[in-house]
Amino acid sequence: MSTILTKRGDGVALFIDGYLQFDSRDEALYHESLALPALELARRRLSYPPGTSMEGGTGIRQTQNLKSTDIQSASEHVELQTYTTPLPRGEAGESANRERLEPQALEKCSGQLRILICGGGDGLALRECLRFPGVTHVDLVDLSEEVLSLARNELADLNDHSLEDKRVKVHLANAWDWQSEEPYDVVLCDFTFPSSDEEAKLLSKEWFSKVHGLLTPNGVACINAVSPQKTPEAFWCVVNSIRAARMNPLPMRICIPSFRELGYGVWGFVLASPNPLRLSELRVLESPVETRQADISKLWRGARFARAERLKARSIPPNTCNAPVLMQLLLNPESVGQEGPLPDIEDLINAIPIQHPSHTREMIQTLAEQVAGTLKSIDLRRLVDEILALGHRLSDRLRFEIEKLKEFLRTNFSLGSSWREWSTKLFATLIIVLTLANSLAPENAFAKGHAGLGHSSMSRGSFSRTGEFSHVAAPQVGTVTGTGFRSSTFGGRNGPVDIYGYRYAPRVYSYIDPYYGGGYYYGNGGYYGGYGYGGSQNQQQQQQQQQPPMQSHDPAFVADDDMMVMDNGDVVVTLSDDAFLVAKKGTMTLMSQKAGPLMPVATDSAMFQRMSLSLEGQRLTAQLEAKSREEWLQWTGWTASMFSSVREDRLEVKNLKELQTRLETAISGMGAPASGAAITPDKDATELFVGAYILNNNTVVFDQPDGKRLTLNGDNLIDATGATHKAPTALKQAVVSIINKLAKEINGDMASYDSDIRQDQSDLNSSHSDLQQYQYYASTYGGGYQVDYGTDEISADDAVSRTQADIDSLTKDSDEALGAKTKAQQDLVRMQTVLKDISDWSTT
Amino acid sequence: MIWRPIGIDRARECDELAGHCFESGFMQSSSWARFKESTGYCVTRLGLFEENNLTGFTNAFQFGSSKSEILSCPEGPVLDWQNPEKARVALRLLSQYVRDEMLDVLGLRIQPELDSPSPGWLRNWARGPVDLTPDHTLYVYLQDSLEEIQTRMKPKARYNLRVSAKHGVEVVSAKIVEAVFDFYTLFQETAARNGFYAEPIGFFLDLAATHFPNGSAEILFATYKGEPIAAIWVIYFGRRATYLYGGSSSLNRPMMPNFALHWQVILNAKTRGCKEYDLYGYDPFGRTDHLYAGITRFKTQWGGTRQSRMGARDYIFYDRLAAAVVEKLTTV
């Protein structure tokens, strides 16, 4: 347990196990609300036990009669009904009025309150108890020596030295084991927020049964529960646990600013008593002592819960020691009512419960995916054998499936991607079990901003290649947090901005609008004439004359790592420093930074779809963001001359609206390719970008929109008809820059494969030599001879078979890595050949 | 040689052992164990005794509330890894001990910082799917003089270091819990900006509460005109200083506060007698499309020496795993 007392603003705050216990700025609100209602209810019950009738002849009743007679006599001639406010109806209402009339009389009868405080070692709830009239004895039971010591020293001023009061007995003990011969009128449970099933026991049915046993029949307990706002299921679980312990719960919520500041939500307490507790009792409650922050008379408002909330409570089980559910409900609030068959693996992974307060669904999912991808660390054959050994516990169908799986494993060691076909249920379960087992320490692997989770590469998708995904921003308000839109313009020389408002380094793209002058592609220069590498000299000259000047465009908006929206609304996918693709009217043009349009390339409908989805999502976000700011300005716009932030808000709205228009232009301008135009890349080729490959004969081919191919070979550009043209320099330069960039990435991958292969080879070598040794031992001393296998001692026969299996698996891994490396190498060699050829061309 | 549970009273001895062990690190320290305990983990402290002398140990972690877990020893166990024969026996005894004494454990995960490729005698320990510490990292060796360290740094880093000094960026050290709130603001901003997961503040408060009092960790703030603009969280344990978390505000980036911060760590760690500064993870293959390419670029500028480790290794108790799977299968 960690206990941290820290300065917070002008006060102090106590954190236990990372949870805020109190903040001195509003602790009175918490402790008064926890202690005073229970104390006052108990006091009233002690004075007027429920069921005592008005005619019961108590002293109070008589004094009240006397008093009202007095009033009557004094006001004989005055119309009484206008003189006094009407009495609330009901017994509780009557008692409230009695009290209003009778403070001294009540004081006399307020009896002697015995109080037990469980937890609450900080002495603050105790302070509230001690200033309450009639309190004769308080037992404080807390497990933490550290907290008690804080209460006696650092917090002594705050708790009015309550631990030193003569009426108080402090016990350093576990509340769970607390026993008392004399019952208590009030029990306050002020435990820390539970972070494990063990701690959640103090919010279980068994614990509340103990509390029940410690209370007098009219006694009242108040329990510090959990948030009914953030974790309603867990809150109602606590309420139901109290009910299960045969006590009558009265839940209420209270708003504690410091709790809300830390995202704990509105907080919940539960009053409980062996005798019925009604909201009406709370409604007329008034504190006999002055309060500092809480308004006890208004607490009843927090005890009203909507019907829907109460109905929800019905489906929630109580928390018991045998079936602890509280932690699960706290960490997985959405899990209630999700039982039933889970159809596929994604759902199964979603159903994995979060088990630690600082874990998130995202972490578990990533972890599960990681485990699923690394099943090879499990020896499946051994596992299946072990599972079958427990076959009697499985259904016939499952056993049959697993037998089939075993057969399958015997014949095909590698499961590869086909494992889904084999007993999805078994594998999903295995993944769940392993993920649960691994949930131990995902935070070690997360969040450090380093190698990511585990040891696999976590690379980001790119728009420029086939089949790779990129994230699409879901529209939501509050996304823009950076200041990128809060200046006179965004984009341009200031550098482009992304949807989060963060600014990027500026870069200028120079190109010629491919549609300039209309039909530029198919101009008079013949099919490819427009690009200066086709048609006759004459046509080229004509073309030259027609060619519009290059225009510089600044990216205004960074839609993704490699996708930009230009100031004119064009969508650009960057390929390298020199080359980029411009998507327009359902076509894609390869551009050179220096020379403008190089050629149209084939379009991939899936890529266009991804791009427009991403842009549309971001447009919606911009729209929502602009709307909220506009509303703000409608209220505050007139203060712009006084506040720079309002002026910046104005700029932001203007820029966000401009962004919307720009994104609209971008989406409509980008268009969509003719349906069905999907590209499936040649597996053997090296993909440079969508529709451009290096083939195994070291030629670069470009798929054209019409389905034909252009081939770059040597110094020549060959079209589909076989006609050869001279390749333009700009095209060669663009290809060089793309290849250089790609080569860098592939080199990185190569290094990674190399490292894998080194490991596999080293393992293989030692496995081979060990295998020989094991075989020698087996043949010399017999199969049962005990040998070292790794750190284990097993029989020689077993060692031989396991080593053989190791060798199989290592060979397979090694082959895979080698295959990948060979492909990467081949790609590199091809790239180098192309590069060499191109540099040769450039020099000649 | 025998493994048996040890009490918290041997913490000093254990810290001594782990602090000197190159293959171990702060995750085997008593402070880290207390930290994990405060976040709800169950720590099993096991000592390795040879003729009643404590020659090795491990702090093994398991999350308290769930059964059927893999017991993990990050940066451990602490053994004489230079002596393979002894280490092998010790590991065998450890797996046996866990199997016999800890019945709800599905397997054991260790990650001593041994170089890759892993030694052949660990072949029955499968490569784990999750690493407990980064398997590739960079060490800045601190036994060299400051001049030598600077010479190994890339020129750009030296330049940026000067830039931060020129702008008047000052570094202040904080070892009080209150500093966590300032740190957290910067950390959260960075997490939001880079889209990675941010632990809740309670996590850092616990980390502070368990590490600040004995001085084994500190937060360094880079301040510009008195405002904190970047911060890093460093743990000092035994022979090593480790950079654990960092955060910076998106404004003031041109001040290069991160360079000033890491340089200060180097100075502090040298003063404390640390032998290396662990930059805690990078992508050794320089993949430009890697999610952490940016951080890798930053870290490689410090001229650290590359460390490639074997990563986490799992020893699975197959019968128990099977039982757990069967139990789940019958309930799903």
Added chain:
Amino acid sequence: MDPEPDILKARQALDQGLISSAKQHLTAAKMEGADPQALRELEWKVQYAEQHKHSHSHKFTVIALAVAAVGYFVLSFQSPGQWTQIGWGIIAFLIIPAIQGVILALGAHPEYDRTQRFKNGLGLGAAMMAAYTLFNLLIVSSKIGTHKTEPDVPTVVLLVTAVYSLAAGLVCGLVSAMFPKKEAA
């Protein structure tokens, strides 16, 4: 001298709610040696009326409050721009405060002078507008990510709230003060 007319006048004044006038007549009646029984009864009534002087206007204050609350609640359904800025201004700063003012004026005790009525109107109108403005500003601002780092925002919120409240309060107060109402004798 006959004390009866004074007793009668005091009773009439009381019926009209004019307590000070009733008191004057009561004093006069005392001086003139009126029947002690009648005097005691009148004294009680005056005392009672004094004690409950405000309760009548309290009722109207609550009504004014409720009407304004409903008005501003409905107004919160849309942003000012959606109501059109002018329409919104008229409803928020003229219509609702004016209605409040009228209700207050109707309920005001006959002895309240204009200043008193103005003050009451100012307070109530300003309070309702402040609640409405503050609530909306905080909600809108929380939706804006960039506001988290703007130190100005709380000041803007407070200033706007203060100015709007003052405006609505003035309207309400003026209407309440100017609304024709039977004058105290």
